[in-house]
Amino acid sequence: MTTDTLTLARYHLLTPAGLDEDDLHRMLACLLGHAIDAGDVYFQQRRTESWSLEDRHVKNASRAIQQGAGVRAISGEKTGFAYSDELVMPALLEAATAARAIAQQGGEGQFQVWQTAPRVPLYEPLDPLDTLTAEAKVQLLEKLDAEARQQDPRVTQVMVSLAAVQDTILIAGSDGTLAGDVRPLVRVNVSVIVEQEGRREQGGSGGGGRVGYGWFLDEDRALGYAREAVRLALINLEAVPAPAGTMTVVLGPGWPGILLHEAIGHGLEGDFNRKGTSAFTGRIGERVASPLCTVVDDGTLAHRRGSLNIDDEGTPTQCTTLIERGILKGYLQDKLNARLMNTAPTGNGRRESYAHLPLPRMTNTYMMPGEHDPAEVIASVERGLYAVNFGGGQVDITSGKFVFSASEAYLIENGRVTRPVKGATLIGNGPDVLTKVSMVGNDLKLDAGVGTCGKDGQSVPVGVGQPTLKIEALTVGGTQA
Amino acid sequence: MPAITTRPTAPLPPREQLENLVAGILAEARAQGATATEAAVSFGSALSVTVRLGEVETLEHHRQRGLGVTVYIGQSRGSASTADWRPEAIRDTVQSACAIARHTAKDSCAGLADPERLAKDIPDLDLYHPWPLAAEDAIALARVCEAAALALDPRIRNSEGGSIATHTGLVLYGNSQGFCGGYPATHHSLSCSVIAGDEAGMQRNHWYTVARDWNDLETPVAVGQKAGQRALRRLGSRRLTTRQVPVLFAPELARGLIGHFVGAIRGGALYRKSSFLLDRLGTLVFPDFVTIRERPHWPKALGSAPFDNEGVATADRDLVAGGVLQGYVLDSYSARRLGMETTGNAGGTHNLIVEPGPLDHEALLRQLDRGLWVTELMGHGINLVTGDYSRGASGFWVENGQIQYPVHEITIAGNLNTLFKGIVAVGSDVDVRGGIRCGSLLLERMTVAGE
Numbered sequence: 001m002t003t004d005t006l007t008l009a010r011y012h013l014l015t016p017a018g019l020d021e022d023d024l025h026r027m028l029a030c031l032l033g034h035a036i037d038a039g040d041v042y043f044q045q046r047r048t049e050s051w052s053l054e055d056r057h058v059k060n061a062s063r064a065i066q067q068g069a070g071v072r073a074i075s076g077e078k079t080g081f082a083y084s085d086e087l088v089m090p091a092l093l094e095a096a097t098a099a100r101a102i103a104q105q106g107g108e109g110q111f112q113v114w115q116t117a118p119r120v121p122l123y124e125p126l127d128p129l130d131t132l133t134a135e136a137k138v139q140l141l142e143k144l145d146a147e148a149r150q151q152d153p154r155v156t157q158v159m160v161s162l163a164a165v166q167d168t169i170l171i172a173g174s175d176g177t178l179a180g181d182v183r184p185l186v187r188v189n190v191s192v193i194v195e196q197e198g199r200r201e202q203g204g205s206g207g208g209g210r211v212g213y214g215w216f217l218d219e220d221r222a223l224g225y226a227r228e229a230v231r232l233a234l235i236n237l238e239a240v241p242a243p244a245g246t247m248t249v250v251l252g253p254g255w256p257g258i259l260l261h262e263a264i265g266h267g268l269e270g271d272f273n274r275k276g277t278s279a280f281t282g283r284i285g286e287r288v289a290s291p292l293c294t295v296v297d298d299g300t301l302a303h304r305r306g307s308l309n310i311d312d313e314g315t316p317t318q319c320t321t322l323i324e325r326g327i328l329k330g331y332l333q334d335k336l337n338a339r340l341m342n343t344a345p346t347g348n349g350r351r352e353s354y355a356h357l358p359l360p361r362m363t364n365t366y367m368m369p370g371e372h373d374p375a376e377v378i379a380s381v382e383r384g385l386y387a388v389n390f391g392g393g394q395v396d397i398t399s400g401k402f403v404f405s406a407s408e409a410y411l412i413e414n415g416r417v418t419r420p421v422k423g424a425t426l427i428g429n430g431p432d433v434l435t436k437v438s439m440v441g442n443d444l445k446l447d448a449g450v451g452t453c454g455k456d457g458q459s460v461p462v463g464v465g466q467p468t469l470k471i472e473a474l475t476v477g478g479t480q481a
Numbered sequence: 482m483p484a485i486t487t488r489p490t491a492p493l494p495p496r497e498q499l500e501n502l503v504a505g506i507l508a509e510a511r512a513q514g515a516t517a518t519e520a521a522v523s524f525g526s527a528l529s530v531t532v533r534l535g536e537v538e539t540l541e542h543h544r545q546r547g548l549g550v551t552v553y554i555g556q557s558r559g560s561a562s563t564a565d566w567r568p569e570a571i572r573d574t575v576q577s578a579c580a581i582a583r584h585t586a587k588d589s590c591a592g593l594a595d596p597e598r599l600a601k602d603i604p605d606l607d608l609y610h611p612w613p614l615a616a617e618d619a620i621a622l623a624r625v626c627e628a629a630a631l632a633l634d635p636r637i638r639n640s641e642g643g644s645i646a647t648h649t650g651l652v653l654y655g656n657s658q659g660f661c662g663g664y665p666a667t668h669h670s671l672s673c674s675v676i677a678g679d680e681a682g683m684q685r686n687h688w689y690t691v692a693r694d695w696n697d698l699e700t701p702v703a704v705g706q707k708a709g710q711r712a713l714r715r716l717g718s719r720r721l722t723t724r725q726v727p728v729l730f731a732p733e734l735a736r737g738l739i740g741h742f743v744g745a746i747r748g749g750a751l752y753r754k755s756s757f758l759l760d761r762l763g764t765l766v767f768p769d770f771v772t773i774r775e776r777p778h779w780p781k782a783l784g785s786a787p788f789d790n791e792g793v794a795t796a797d798r799d800l801v802a803g804g805v806l807q808g809y810v811l812d813s814y815s816a817r818r819l820g821m822e823t824t825g826n827a828g829g830t831h832n833l834i835v836e837p838g839p840l841d842h843e844a845l846l847r848q849l850d851r852g853l854w855v856t857e858l859m860g861h862g863i864n865l866v867t868g869d870y871s872r873g874a875s876g877f878w879v880e881n882g883q884i885q886y887p888v889h890e891i892t893i894a895g896n897l898n899t900l901f902k903g904i905v906a907v908g909s910d911v912d913v914r915g916g917i918r919c920g921s922l923l924l925e926r927m928t929v930a931g932e
Binding site for chain 1: 574682718890894
């Protein structure tokens, strides 16, 4: 696979608008002509579609195209930003003029010659929207509906959705960055309602990645989501009220890695640490986890939802060690915060779209496997909670308090998993929750490709993962005091 | 120092231009074989500024266009959208929507709103108050706001900044039954977020004000001081042991509880039978002193709208009277699914007013006596199918009606069905910063999980 994504991006973004590299120079010159340290222009075209099924039929679908360019000018810690959804030179120069107004003085911005850094692509620059015909998309959704319904007669409602995005981006920066990427992303979700003796419960499952729709058909992958959604809903029918209080919690592998995203990841983003607003500020080199814990953020995993060839500032993504055997090692950086902290960017500068400013963000965040058989981990707990599926989470990076909500959990009694319990929110303190990790399983698993992270009103796709983990004390927010 | 000179927010395009766009979309759809069509065209422009520790951090100019179309070919439906207003883009967008409609299944409930429900007269609700705010003035106001927080106490050690944003927009909706309506609206906000610190750690908090008319905003100094006070009062937060106690929700969080109620009586949740409030019309959902009114035509209010997202006229009504559920929140589609009439709520509710009770905050604390006053919530642990509710919380422990100390790293849990019925009092301290206006809510009992 050697398709040059920069060439593709040029072809899709610049050529139709009649723009070339001289125009990029003119835009950057316009930005820099006003005592600005650095500036960049981000061109983007986003094509999306979604199809949804309910009552056994596909009744709704939509397509959308968004395109535009965001222009950023940086002077010290100040950022000026403007964008245009018209890719024509006068509108782009107007945006550059608005963005550069941030600078009042100072700045020695100099334009560098273009540097492009080719890399082996992590995903094909395909258009996922066209990887199945409309008839085949409808058929796939109907097949998932049938699969869910045939699992159990208690299934009363099935809702299935299928969505794809193709993002084509091109970044030109005053530091000489000239980079492009074509990013496919697909997603399928199945959610069901089951009913038994008047009690209703829901279950949901899904997955996706930077691939074409064909991936869902491989090994009946998508049928698996339908079965999993029903399994979860049926378990919820049996669930008893969750316990309340602080107890030993065993987290299953994969998606429960949302723990790492909330408790650790956000607090290590460069902007919060430069500003000194994170509970992890100034703690590099300190112990923040048990020696069993090594946590990384890795944007280079092939075809993963959280992966990127380059970040939204043109920096190649990498695998950054956040915690190594319990010691805090590093932060996640974009260019602005890396420069202000005298360090290198880590390929974590991400933005929701051309209409948003880049921020340090996670990619795929996960914990390395340990030595224990997961069965041993559960067997070691006399009384506790075993939580294997979660909904969303949230963190206050300043106080370090974080939550994440279990959607499938069981009691552990005398070393055995017993009754399912209702969903409950778990709460802890980021800087010390991993110091309470006493066992790490050998079963590292990444999530199925469903995560979306929100920060400052911007959403970006991310991944998480972990092996089975035993946390000696975590607060479980059930109703049974 | 040379001034920062930039344009204010971009001017709105002339209304005729948007009307012509809508007409062009409808004509294109008809030409491409659609039997019915609805279209919306929008333009928005904003300026936002953040000042941190006295220095400008970001200055952003936003200018966004949108165009969306839904076509019906018989009883099949397809939608598409774009930000591109050129005729060729409109043609392609309509073509995408029609292509989809040729693959989606027939749905006897699909279609435009009933013509007799479309708004005939469109009242001026006084929603448009552009703020001629130059960037340097925005910076100065944000700076004053943040400075007021920083000056409050030496323990306010850090800041995420003072921010100001002003937004102007125009949306036009039209359909092939001849309806075309739209109106300009503005939205301005001022906010501040600061960090207080002591030997025990850091606590962050914020405050904001938002209004259609910038003259109705709280002053920058008031916003900064409230943000500072709210951060300071969290210092020294402790945990609680696990217990079951009465809980007082601050007004800005009480709004969220009412929001969950609305989520459970929305047409989509009802016809999918995925709500804990199924078949509850005409029954007691709240105690008899709770009344919730919808008032879509209040001048200047944040949730006001003369018509909904399908052009259906909005009207005053009581959603809950004497604790009894009087109606649902329906658009045309969900109404047809339920065999009912639309309630003019395509796109959501328009100013829900929970009738305030007689007690102010102090009196509510006295009535709470011994329990938890919740001032912040975290996470998404709300299940609208079952009503199960479990969220992270912070706030204050109260004994003898007096605040004792701040608490954090706890959860509160219960079931919304029981929690709604267990409302003991609605406060007079109404928070007006949103489409749901509610005072504090005192709940009889929740499980608090902690140490």
